[in-house]
Amino acid sequence: MNIRELAAMLINPYNHQSLHPVGEQHLEDVSGNRIPVVNGIPDFLALEKIGGMNKKHQRLYDNLSPFNDIAERVVSLFVDMDKLRREWLADVEVKPGDKILETSVGSGWNIKALPRFGDYYGLDISGGMLRQAARNMTKWNRTVQLFRGNAEYLPFKDHTFDCVFHAGGLHFFDNRVRAIREMVRVARRGSRIVIIDETAPHIRKQYRRLPSVKGYLNNGANEAMRALVPLELIPGNMRELEVKLLDHGRMYQLSFRTA
Template sequence: MKPENVQFLCSPHTGERLELKVEQGAGGRPVELLVGQKTGAKFPVREGIPLFLDKSQMPGNNRKQQKFYNLVAPFYDFLHRMQTARQGGEHLMRMEYIKELGIGDKDKVLEVSIGTGANLLYLPRTAQCFGIDISWEMLRRCKRSMQRKGIDVELAMAAAEKLPFVDNVFDVVFNVLGLRLFNDKGGAIREMLRVAKPGARITIVDQAKAGAPLHLLPREIVGPEYKEIYYGHLYCLSFKKAEKK
């Protein structure tokens, strides 16, 4: 990972700031770690991706989804293209919600549940992109795919309910087709709001039949805006983090 991006990270458990260090691993090989400044807690960095969770921190449906997406990662993009082909195609679907994000020049953008990173292909190249996912195999494919395409993204293995970022970092935060699968949907929304800057836009897209989580939205927001997109198959729920008074 890029050393200059460590300033945006924190322990998802304690909130403490982290330092990037290099230690000697097996066979004398250098190993990157993120180390808590207060507790000394260590988070490994594998293939440039920090790992902020393990099996013990993956209860309930999150653990089930992690296993599933690790399994289907090699075929996920193909399966998704096949699934969307009957309703106008993947490009149409993504364009409908990408235009709702309102990404500006040089914005810091976080995608929660980034998967293989297909949405990154539709974002402005001037944006500074970050992404988290609970699936190591999806993150691995995302990193390799984006490297081949020349797209820069900072990734982390983490849960949506405990984002490894300090407060007030991102200009845009979004999640596509993930919220309905989370253990704690309200907690994930609060975390997305926490890491967003005051005035930042948060957008959630999911299956319309799952229902928009309007009842879970915190009070400290401006909005929300709700619409159905992609022939009524998806909802798009957007709101802004209230400015500080």
């Protein structure tokens, strides 16, 4: 996607001003705020100083990114990950020509599991994960437009996407309410939103055994509460609200349709 096509669908997520291209390497709003475009990836974090839990977990995923695909391949020796992802993503609606957004896209394995006929977009807070995603898309011959940004401040115009989904790590966000409302804002009316995340028992059993991860987790009641299915955070006017347990209770799926 060229920079002019990109600019037509984007906003500055912090003031909601439209953007226009400045050469091939920058986007700019009418206030003069500039967003660099690095190797085809607009970097909206140039406008934000990340802090709190978001900063901590950005650092975690940057540190994990060189090993993420190795871990994926090792796990695949014991678990059919393609089958598992198809189960996770069964309610992500994709029709030919649809625009599909994944927030927290990581290194792109979820999009690999979805049909090729969608137009895919992925946003992540981790530059390391995005670099790995770009390499993977080339390797898999897939086309995905990537963005570096905070899922609590999505850089897209209202009603842009036909489906929006998130898989893993919502409990890490500073502001889950805002992240969910942003997913709703950028989805077209009647679109499906799908949120998939680890359940609290899985986090306790699995993540705390990993030396590279457990230091980023707290032991308090607040963390346990954040790992519960966030039904109370869904706007009240959403339709077809449904919760499923996946992968023998290790994951939950929360889905609904926008009003």
